[in-house]
Structures are given as C-alpha cells and as structure tokens.
Amino acid sequence: xxxxxxxxxxxxxxxxxxxxxxxxxxxxxxxxxxxxxxxxxxxxxxxxxxxxxxxxxxxxxxxxxxxxxxxxxxxxxxxxxxxxxxxxxxxxxxxxxxxxxxxxxxxxxxxxxxxxxxxxxxxxx
Numbered sequence: 001x002x003x004x005x006x007x008x009x010x011x012x013x014x015x016x017x018x019x020x021x022x023x024x025x026x027x028x029x030x031x032x033x034x035x036x037x038x039x040x041x042x043x044x045x046x047x048x049x050x051x052x053x054x055x056x057x058x059x060x061x062x063x064x065x066x067x068x069x070x071x072x073x074x075x076x077x078x079x080x081x082x083x084x085x086x087x088x089x090x091x092x093x094x095x096x097x098x099x100x101x102x103x104x105x106x107x108x109x110x111x112x113x114x115x116x117x118x119x120x121x122x123x124x125x
Contacts, residue, residue: 069085
C-alpha cells in the first residue's frame with residue numbers, strides 16, 4: 001500500500017516562505033497517482049490547497065492560497081512539492097499531501113485514498 005512521507009513545515013514569520021515535500025515510501029511510485037495538498041486550520045474544515053495531475057500538466061489551486069503557492073512533482077523522484085510564499089498567519093494549520101490512483105494522466109484526482117502524516121505550519125512573528 002502506498003505510503004506518503006511528508007517533510008518540511010515548521011515556524012515561519014509572516015511574509016516568509018516554506019517548501020513542503022511529500023515522497024512515496026520505498027518501493028512505491030507516485031507516477032500512477034494524481035496528487036494534492038490539503039490543509040486544516042484550527043477549528044476549520046480541511047480544504048484543498050492545490051492539486052496536480054499525473055503528468056504535471058494540469059494544476060488547480062484553492063482560493064485561499066492562490067497566487068502564493070506552487071505545486072510541482074518530480075515523478076523520477078516520486079516526490080511532490082508545495083512551495084508557499086508570502087505566508088500569512090491565517091495559513092497556520094496542518095498540511096497533508098494526498099494521492100488518488102487514476103488512469104487519467106491529465107487531470108486532478110476526485111477521491112484521495114492515501115494520505116501523508118501531516119505537517120504543522122505555523123506562521124507567526
């Protein structure tokens with residue numbers, strides 16, 4: 001079963017940047033999965049931050065961070081990234097990567113069945 005291992009995150013000042021990384025566990029590949037990043041702020045529901053198709057050619061961004069984040073993937077390294085810039089205090093929360101097995105290489109996923117362990121992002125001065 002696919003396992004996703006996240007890294008990155010931590011404490012950053014407002015206006016700062018962070019890069020989150022999500023890697024497939026040894027022996028697995030993300031090549032067959034559309035990938036996404038979600039986040040859950042304290043007291044709020046989980047929301048989509050961004051998603052990316054298997055071939056990397058299609059991406060979508062949620063309204064809350066649009067223009068400040070970039071999702072990318074390196075299938076050769078079985079890794080997905082989320083570059084976050086101009087961070088605000090309201091971006092504080094737990095960020096999760098997720099994978100959806102799909103035969104369609106050119107669209108985001110619909111139902112994400114595999115999840116990373118989550119990583120805390122705290123934006124504070």
